[in-house]
């Protein structure tokens with residue numbers, strides 16, 4: 116049985132490595148040369164991209180924040196109405212805090228649910244009233260989140276495999292991916308890793324275009340982009356906006372929020388919506404019409420001035436002095452009032468085109484809409500491949516972790532150098548085993564809490580899109596991380612053990628390695644639980660070590676289990692450090708004989724264990740308890756991830772609301788304000 120325990124860690128590693136090697140020995144995403152890629156692109160272009168034209172209309176969207184007593188504290192949006200149509204790029208502009216992202220989130224059905232938020236309004240898709248939450252539209256967010264160790268092509272291929280119907284053949288899917296790479300200008304960086312803050316990868320503009328490419332896989336009719344140019348230099352920003360403009364020309368409905376674009380970008384917009392403090396100041400055609408509208412109100416844009424900057428100055432409240440604030444507030448209030456009155460200005464220009472559901476210009480709907488998706492096993496394999504790449508390719512992190520394992524083993528090994536069997540070595544042994552248990556647990560925990568919250572954000576987004584469920588993701592992640600996760604505690608143990616001259620029997624060393632490996636996985640599992648519990652990396656980094664400190668205090672060394680106050684007796688039962696320490700002590704002390712010079716000296720290891728309260732237990736029992744904690748933490752992580760998935764405020768279509776205001780009247784109001792088509 117001892118042999119069995121000794122080999123648990125080794126078997127786990129061997130099984131996971133074999134599985135991973137078998138899985139990935141197959142063909143990786145095919146890298147075509149440029150010539151083939153160009154040919155594929157042309158083929159796909161000939162076939163046409165299937166986009167179902169969609170016109171969105173929204174009416175009187177109001178979003179209010181209330182306090183606990185139900186009193187209104189802030190109006191994020193006030194009666195916002197508008198429309199966006201296929202083939203056009205609508206830009207939502209306004210000062211910071213004016214409600215651009217809120218409006219975009221509401222229309223995309225992705226406004227994070229808040230307990231005291233009230234959202235009302237109507238949304239029409241091709242003339243049919245509907246709830247925004249039911250739509251699977253593309254949403255390009257401000258932060259582009261990716262698995263850093265995958266190349267651009269791998270990221271896109273995996274997204275395609277997860278999202279495209281299983282009936283699509285491998286070559287057709289690869290062709291589709293190549294077409295997207297080419298369309299988004301990503302061919303030159305297709306084999307570059309995405310990278311992160313530690314390792315430089317693709318540029319900011321390329322990241323943004325990769326985000327767009329990933330969102331385009333399912334060929335969505337409507338694409339939302341929240342400040343897609345933020346953080347990019349002028350050239351990259353121009354390229355990203357040009358991509359969106361081209362997508363609009365391909366028949367997509369594009370709605371983006373943007374903050375003071377430069378002139379050349381402004382002239383790419385078809386329609387413009389100006390917001391200030393949640394209210395509409397202008398909505399209609401961009402460019403000349405918008406300039407003429409404000410010109411007629413007495414606000415002429417000077418020549419050679421970027422209209423976007425002119426509008427930003429016009430609709431912003433100037434807080435530089437009380438006088439400036441008062442005068443700018445008056446100006447904004449009069450612009451709001453004028454626009455509200457002049458909505459009729461645009462009436463009758465081209466109402467019918469928005470009021471009817473047109474036939475798709477290119478046959479077919481979004482490629483995934485009606486198609487069946489892959490099953491659990493296929494998702495598991497894909498996610499295992501991704502998790503394996505992410506875990507094994509992260510050279511800098513793995514290098515740092517292995518150096519830390521070697522360094523700490525050498526430091527502790529030097530401090531506890533070649534312990535003998537004299538009486539004082541009993542305390543040294545216990546101290547070393549406690550230090551080994553704490554070190555293993557802390558490094559497993561810290562590594563996980565530092566990376567898991569970021570990964571969770573990506574997974575939440577993918578799950579919200581319905582790409583896969585939680586089971587295959589978590590199963591694949593845990594399996595893929597076994598070899599790398601086991602390598603560091605094994606490295607630490609194999610250096611420390613001989614240096615400190617712990618019990619020199621091979622099976623005891625095997626037990627030692629198994630105990631620290633299982634403990635490391637339990638600590639990692641605790642990191643996952645903490646990461647699933649709190650929303651950010653910062654919160655996880657603050658909470659994880661604090662909880663672990665409690666486990667250290669009740670880890671069996673500082674407080675004897677017999678002296679633990681009754682109300683805290685449950686803590687040692689769930690402390691992963693206590694069970695690891697207990698197992699390490701039993702493994703080390705059982706059978707040892709110490710030199711005795713006094714009658715009160717401890718003669719045998721069994722006497723030491725008795726004194727520590729570990730007398731009646733065995734390595735196997737302690738390891739089983741550790742295994743139970745590990746499984747419990749995995750299960751808790753699963754439950755928390757299920758429970759804490761992002762929830763969105765739904766803009767429900769309320770028939771009461773529609774009828775009370777007369778549906779026809781509402782539609783007319785929206786249609787009246789619609790900009791005409793070309």
Ligand SMILES: Nc1ncnc2c1ncn2[C@@H]1O[C@H](COP(=O)(O)OP(=O)(O)OP(=O)(O)O)[C@@H](O)[C@H]1O
Pocket residue numbers: 180191209210211212213214215216217218229372374
């Ligand atoms: N859940 C919320 N709770 C409290 N205030 C909120 C919430 N969501 C948004 N707000 C507030 O609503 C206002 C509009 O926010 P929003 O993010 O939509 O503005 P924005 O125009 O996109 O700003 P920016 O250009 O800076 O991103 C801000 O004052 C913001 O602080």
